[in-house]
Amino acid sequence: MTSNSFLRAARRTFTSGAAALLIGAFTVPSLVTPTIAADGPASVADLAQGLLGAVVNISTSQRVKGTEGPGAVPMPQLPEGSPFQDFFDDFFKNRPGEQGDRSQKVQSLGSGFVVDAEQGIVVTNNHVIADADDIEVNFSDGVTLKATLVGTDTKTDVAVLKVDPKGHKLTAVKFGDSSKMRVGDWVMAIGNPFGLGGTVTVGIVSARNRDINSGPYDDFIQTDAAINRGNSGGPLFNSAGEVIGINTAIISPSGGSIGIGFSIPSQLALGVVDQLRQFGETRRGWLGVRIQPVTEDIAESLGMATAKGALVAGVIKGGPVDNGTILAGDVIIKFDGRDVNEMRDLPRVVAESSVGKAVDVVIVRKGVEQTVKVTLGRLEDGEKLASSEDGNADQDNGDKAPAVATAAVLGMTIGELNDETRTKFGIAAEVSGVVITEVSKDSAAAERGIQAGEVITEIAQESVATPKDVMDRIAALKEQGRKNALLMLASKSGELRFVTIRMD
Structure with a gap:
């Protein structure tokens, strides 16, 4: 999840029977319907009625060790040999649920939806079921089934579960094409906010391609449909009743919906779900x-x-x-x-x-x-x-190198990369170029985050091997009227990056 403290998840967590903190994320959905009234979509009752049976509530439990429940009193630290030691050992260590580590049971609630009724396949968010010891899927008709984990993907926050549908007829929904959704289209979300279950909310697609820094493949649908705690893993539907998103996160200072929610687009989720079903893992x-x-x-x-x-x-x-x-x-x-x-x-x-x-x-x-x-x-x-x-070549070998011929350029002091400078800065043998021995404070190089010990390997896509090469390349770029110099830098372990430095 993002480092933004306002970004919340839609899983509700309970500790020792009392409501605790919200963990997880969810997306705000919107309801798409062909008929639109002057101030919003026409009734979505028929659409919702046909979809409610496929949306499930997911409850998980986990035994957490090394924590104390509400009101728990820590064992006093007594001097060695204290006459009260046996008394406190009996009182604190032999109480029910407090054997040694005082483990406690944590329960959470989230949402999900059935995508294969015959096989009993349920899709949800990874964070809804992460680290769970037991997972149960609760259906709208009151039936509860134990679930097993098929596979998870932390990069997209998708998880696939399986229940045994024997003796219970399931209702499934299909994935739609999220790429066809436009900003302003109506969408509908169904989920399990605050453990209430079967809750329908309507809104629009507020934006597309949102990057909220939650993972490497962020491409969220933003919606203003009301999403709250417990909605994580629930579906976002289009007007045809197809799943075009998995509700995942909201931005909220208070934990409740303020109309900014995010959903994993089906175009991204579908491939992940298929791979998890087929292999139990992703193969990207x-x-x-x-x-x-x-x-x-x-x-x-x-x-x-x-x-x-x-x-x-x-x-x-x-x-x-x-x-x-x-x-x-x-x-x-x-x-x-x-x-x-x-x-x-x-x-x-x-x-x-x-x-x-x-x-x-x-x-x-x-x-x-x-x-x-x-x-x-x-x-x-x-x-x-x-x-x-x-992890290779990351060892500091001290600072005993003798002085070498140097040059000053663009706020940097540069020198030859030889045995002495390699030893001084711990630079790997395979790295070649011109070593930066010093960076002037408040210089253009310092502003770009360049540090002593980095190696200039190219300037303007031409290799450099000596301080003179660097000076010549900079001079040539200035003669060409260039305002910036493009440098390829290598770290001491050989990892490369590009930076530009203004030459005024």
Whole structure:
């Protein structure tokens, strides 16, 4: 979830029978109906009646250790050998529910919906059932069934459950196409706010493609339909009764609805649900690059007319494009026929692609647009590679290096990268370029977060090996009338990033 303290989830949590804090998130839904009155949609009673049976309440319980219930008194700390030790041991440690760790049972409520009546498949939010010891699904007709966990995905906050439908006829709903929803379309949400169950609210799509910093694939539908605690995991319907979103989060200073809710679009959720049902886990496509945004300064430095796409800051060793297909410094502007307008667009479209799929990627390399063919790997395997790579060569070997020839440029003091400077800054053997030995306070370099120990590997997409190379490249850029210098920097472990520095 986001660090924003106002961003709330829609799961309701109870501790020792008393209402406690809200955990989880939910989306605000809206009701879409073909007939619209002057001040809103016509009655949605028929639509709601046909959908209520497919929406369920989900209750979970978890035994939490090392916590104390309301009113619990901690055991006094007594001096060793105290004559009262045995008395307090008997009183505090032998009370029911307080054996040793004073564990307690925490119960939570959320929402979900049936997508396969024959197989008993229920979809909800991951945070609704996270860490639960027991999960129960409560249907609108009063029937309660035990549920087993099929699979979860923390990146999109989606979970799939299974119940045994034997002897109980279930009602299912279908996913619709969230990409067809427009801002202003009516939508309807059904869920379990405050444990009340079967609650219908109506609103509109307030916005699309919202990024609330809750995960790497944020692309939420924003709605003003009333969503409250306990709505997490519930469906957001269109006028045809199709699920076009999973209610996930709200912004609320008080915990109640203020008309700003967020829903995972079905276009994103459907693929996750299918993979969880088939494999019990996700299997996402992976390109194997590190990326950063293309700012106006970077676009100017690369000779691009507009700032768009995702700038490749590094290629992961052993990844799908560690063969020269895509290089650090390339800007990806289209992937498999889909435009990449912002950096955050790329991870989502790659993840939605199949592992092993061959795709066309349009890049801008040194100002020239070209298309390359890439065969995708699997993200889950790539995360292990990236983690291993990031953990290498991260040791500080002290500060005993003798002085070296240096130069001052753009608020930095730079020097040769040799055995002495490698030892001084703990720089990995595979890193090459010109080391930054000092950064002046309040300089342009300091404003960009550049630090001593980083290595300049390229300037304006040309390699540099000596301080003289750096000075020559800066001078050449100034002669060309450039206002900014694009630097590729390597960390001491070899991780790359791009920064632009103004040369005025």
